[in-house]
Amino acid sequence: MIYLLLIPTLLFFAVFFILPMVRLFFVGGSGSLGWSAYGEALTNPVYVESMVATLAVALATTVATLVISGISGFFLQRHRFPGRRLLVSMLTLPLAFPGVVVGFMVIMLAGRQGLIGQATQALGAGKLVFAYSLAGLLLGYIYFSIPRTILTIMAATDKLDPKLEEAARSLGASNYRVMRDVILPALKPAFISSGAICFATAVSAFGTAFTLAARINVMPMVIYTEFTMSANIAMAAALSFVLGTVTWLVLALARSASGATVAAAG
Amino acid sequence: MKTNRLILSLQLIFTLAVCAFMVLPVIMSALAGITVNYFIGLESGLTLRWIVEVWEGYGDTIFRSIGISLACLALTLVLGVPAAYVLARHQNRITRVFEEMLMLPVAVPGLATALALISVFGGMGGFRTSWLFILVGHVLFTLPFMVRAVLSVLLALDLRTLEEGAKSLGASFLQRFFHVILPNCRDGILAGALMVLTLSIGEFNLTWLLHTPHTKTLPVGLADAYASMRLEVGSAYTLIFFLMIVPLLLAMQALARPRRRKFIADDEPAHDLVLLKS
Numbered sequence: 001m002i003y004l005l006l007i008p009t010l011l012f013f014a015v016f017f018i019l020p021m022v023r024l025f026f027v028g029g030s031g032s033l034g035w036s037a038y039g040e041a042l043t044n045p046v047y048v049e050s051m052v053a054t055l056a057v058a059l060a061t062t063v064a065t066l067v068i069s070g071i072s073g074f075f076l077q078r079h080r081f082p083g084r085r086l087l088v089s090m091l092t093l094p095l096a097f098p099g100v101v102v103g104f105m106v107i108m109l110a111g112r113q114g115l116i117g118q119a120t121q122a123l124g125a126g127k128l129v130f131a132y133s134l135a136g137l138l139l140g141y142i143y144f145s146i147p148r149t150i151l152t153i154m155a156a157t158d159k160l161d162p163k164l165e166e167a168a169r170s171l172g173a174s175n176y177r178v179m180r181d182v183i184l185p186a187l188k189p190a191f192i193s194s195g196a197i198c199f200a201t202a203v204s205a206f207g208t209a210f211t212l213a214a215r216i217n218v219m220p221m222v223i224y225t226e227f228t229m230s231a232n233i234a235m236a237a238a239l240s241f242v243l244g245t246v247t248w249l250v251l252a253l254a255r256s257a258s259g260a261t262v263a264a265a266g
Numbered sequence: 267m268k269t270n271r272l273i274l275s276l277q278l279i280f281t282l283a284v285c286a287f288m289v290l291p292v293i294m295s296a297l298a299g300i301t302v303n304y305f306i307g308l309e310s311g312l313t314l315r316w317i318v319e320v321w322e323g324y325g326d327t328i329f330r331s332i333g334i335s336l337a338c339l340a341l342t343l344v345l346g347v348p349a350a351y352v353l354a355r356h357q358n359r360i361t362r363v364f365e366e367m368l369m370l371p372v373a374v375p376g377l378a379t380a381l382a383l384i385s386v387f388g389g390m391g392g393f394r395t396s397w398l399f400i401l402v403g404h405v406l407f408t409l410p411f412m413v414r415a416v417l418s419v420l421l422a423l424d425l426r427t428l429e430e431g432a433k434s435l436g437a438s439f440l441q442r443f444f445h446v447i448l449p450n451c452r453d454g455i456l457a458g459a460l461m462v463l464t465l466s467i468g469e470f471n472l473t474w475l476l477h478t479p480h481t482k483t484l485p486v487g488l489a490d491a492y493a494s495m496r497l498e499v500g501s502a503y504t505l506i507f508f509l510m511i512v513p514l515l516l517a518m519q520a521l522a523r524p525r526r527r528k529f530i531a532d533d534e535p536a537h538d539l540v541l542l543k544s
Contacts, residue, residue, distance in 0.1 A: 002355060005348035006364060009409070012345060013367060016402050020382035021374075027385045072284050075277040087281060090289045093515055098468035100489045104504055105291035108298075113305060113497065115290060146288065151522075175270070204375030207470040207485070211492050220471075223377050227475070237385070240378035248373045 024237045031234025041238040047222065051242075054219040057134060058202035061141040062195045065149050068142070070191070073153030074183075088154075095147040099140075099207020106140040106212060107131050132213040140208040145198040156190030189258035196254030200247045219243050292508070299502035316502035320491070324503060327487035328510075334397055334483060335466035338404040342462050345405070346412035347455065351447060353413070354420035368413055371406040376471025379406060384475065395478045403472040408465045412458035419454030420447075457521050464514045468507075484510075 029035040041047055076088055097105070110116045110131040120128040130136050160183065168178050206220040219239065227236040299317065302310040349368075353361050371379055383403060387393055428450065432442045448455075470485040477486050484507060491500045 002352055003360070005352050009345045009349045009368075010364075012405070016383065017371060017379070017406055018367075020379075020386045023385045024378070024382035027381075068284055071277060072281040075281055079274070087285055089516075089519060090285050091281075092519065093512065094288055094292070095518075096464040096468055096511060096515060098470045098485045098488075100470050100485050100492065101468070101504060101507065104295060104488075104492055104500060107492075108291035108294045109287075115294060143288065143291075146284065175273075200373065204377075205471065206375070206377055206474070207489070210470075210474070211489060220375060220377055223381075224475075227381065233381070233385070237381060240375065240381055244374040244378045247375060248370075251373050 025241060028234055028237035028241055031232065033234065037234050037238040038241070041235070041242045047239065050217045050219055050222045051246075053134065053217060054203055054243075055246075057138055057141065057218060058199045060138055061145060061202040062198040064138075064142050065145040065198045066191055066195050069146055069149035069153050069194070070187070073150040074157050074187075076150070077154040077157035088150075091150050092147040094143065095151075097144070099144065099205050099209075100211045101207075102140045102144045103208040103211025105143060106136050106208070110136055110139060132215070134216060134218075136212050137209055137216055137218065140212065141198075141202045141205070144205070144208065145201065149194045149198060152190050152194040153187065156187050160186050192254050192258040196251055200250050203250070204243060204247050295501045296505050296508065297501075298498055299505035301498060304497050304501070316498045317506065319499055320503045320506060323499075324482075324484075324487040324491065327482045327484045328506065330397060330481065331467050331484035332510075334401055334404060335463045337401050338408055338466040339459055339462050341401070341405045342409050342412040343455070343459070346409050346458065347416055347448070347451075350413045350416035350420060350451075350454075351443070353417055354423075354425055365413075368410045372410050376403075376407065376469075377475065379403065380472045380475035395480065397481045400473055400476045400481055400483065403476050404466045404469055407469060407472060408462040411461045411465065412455075415458030415461060416451050416454040419451045423450055453521070457518065460514055460518045460521065464511060464518070467511060467514075 028037055031037050033040055072091065076084060076091075094102070094105075108114055110129060112127075112129055112131075114129065114131060117127040117129050120126060131139075164182050164186070165178055168182050173181070204220060206224065209216045209218050209221050210224070220243070223236050223239045223243065226232045226239065297308065298304045300312050300314065301308055302313045302315075349364075353365060380403060383399070384394075387399065393399055425447075428446055429442055432446045437445070468485055469483075470489065473483050473486055474489065477483060482490070488500070488503055488507065491503045
């Protein structure tokens with residue numbers, strides 16, 4: 001009887017998600033190419049190149065974000081000092097900035113009138129402008145991913161059992177050994193789950209690339225261009241499915257790699 | 267000991283640098299929004315001209331976004347809270363599949379969801395061009411956040427004992443739901459509500475394809491202003507967006523801080539924040 005409470009949500013999902021997704025799958029096979037549109041999405045050099053660029057940016061985002069958030073998150077959770085709470089607030093405030101706003105933040109930093117350009121110009125090295133390229137997109141995705149990753153790392157650090165570290169130390173382990181053999185393995189599930197989210201976000205996000213430039217050839221931009229410029233909705237649908245599968249796979253793999261933790265994280 | 271000190275100061279300096287990276291562009295953009303001429307700098311003077319220009323040109327997007335986010339909150343509450351209750355009471359294959367389904371719109375790229383919606387409802391003129399079309403997308407995307415926030419609180423409660431207690435005193439199902447369950451998951455509902463409002467106000471990936479010229483939301487207007495207006499106007503618009511969203515984020519941070527433990531055993535509010543995806 002209690003399952004009746006699920007019916008409104010099930011209906012909503014059936015009408016507005018499941019049905020449209022099934023329809024989209026068939027739309028993908030309804031263009032001039034027929035069902036081979038899906039093959040085309042996986043093999044056409046233009047799309048493959050764009051997929052490789054997308055995955056490369058996502059991987060770089062994940063690595064950079066994990067390193068940065070790992071260092072700062074661990075530090076902030078382990079040490080109490082005046083101003084700490086303010087630092088945590090500042091680091092996590094951009095948490096819900098949409099991709100478009102993050103893109104604008106990148107322009108503020110690395111655009112034509114950006115802070116970085118002004119600094120390099122003042123140092124006599126010429127104006128460094130990279131906002132409107134893959135490097136700018138990478139900067140944006142890192143900016144976007146840091147807040148939530150730091151939160152996960154801090155929560156995981158808080159749950160570490162200090163007794164294990166004391167035991168290791170009492171057995172003569174150096175700081176480095178404690179870090180490598182006790183702390184990092186214990187934080188691994190948090191790294192995997194938040195890394196997967198960084199990766200999935202960077203693969204599927206659209207707003208940042210849209211704000212920075214139409215020339216950045218990552219998958220979401222390609223899909224958007226197919227849909228609007230070439231009005232090739234079949235190809236856009238096929239590419240969306242490929243991209244959606246990649247994102248879903250990354251999240252599912254991470255979930256099975258780190259156990260229940262990622263179930264709660266995405 | 268000395269190397270320890272050195273390592274600590276390096277970590278602190280590093281963390282301060284990361285903070286600067288996060289906060290400087292926000293400050294710069296806020297300043298640019300009230301500067302007469304950003305290319306000259308602050309010495310050109312401060313002005314509210316750009317804010318007024320945004321208000322006149324894009325005021326409707328602000329109110330539309332607020333309206334959609336409130337409607338989205340209402341729907342996610344009505345759909346999500348009962349769903350979370352079922353998931354908390356029964357953990358079996360059916361509810362696991364259901365949970366997996368709920369998460370799909372977060373895992374699948376927003377563009378794909380939007381294209382799918384258009385492929386079915388694109389031909390229905392009235393629905394396609396109304397703000398309800400955008401609302402549907404927002405509900406799909408935000409519902410899992412509400413469910414998760416409420417679920418994490420419910421799972422930490424001893425639901426069965428609470429309900430049996432109420433039942434033995436003669437409370438009907440509706441009485442139990444409204445007078446026992448709901449008050450006990452207030453924190454989860456509040457956390458979920460803040461999350462839903464924040465996400466809905468900032469949603470762009472879906473909305474960009476779902477909107478029509480008469481249903482522009484705030485982020486759609488932002489993208490438009492970034493592309494076609496001068497930097498100061500884009501900045502002023504961003505400033506208005508910050509003023510709307512920062513109170514919500516601060517409230518979320520306050521709520522995520524460890525609370526006194528009463529009935530709730532061991533929940534992880536920080537985790538809900540982590541789910542976010544733009």
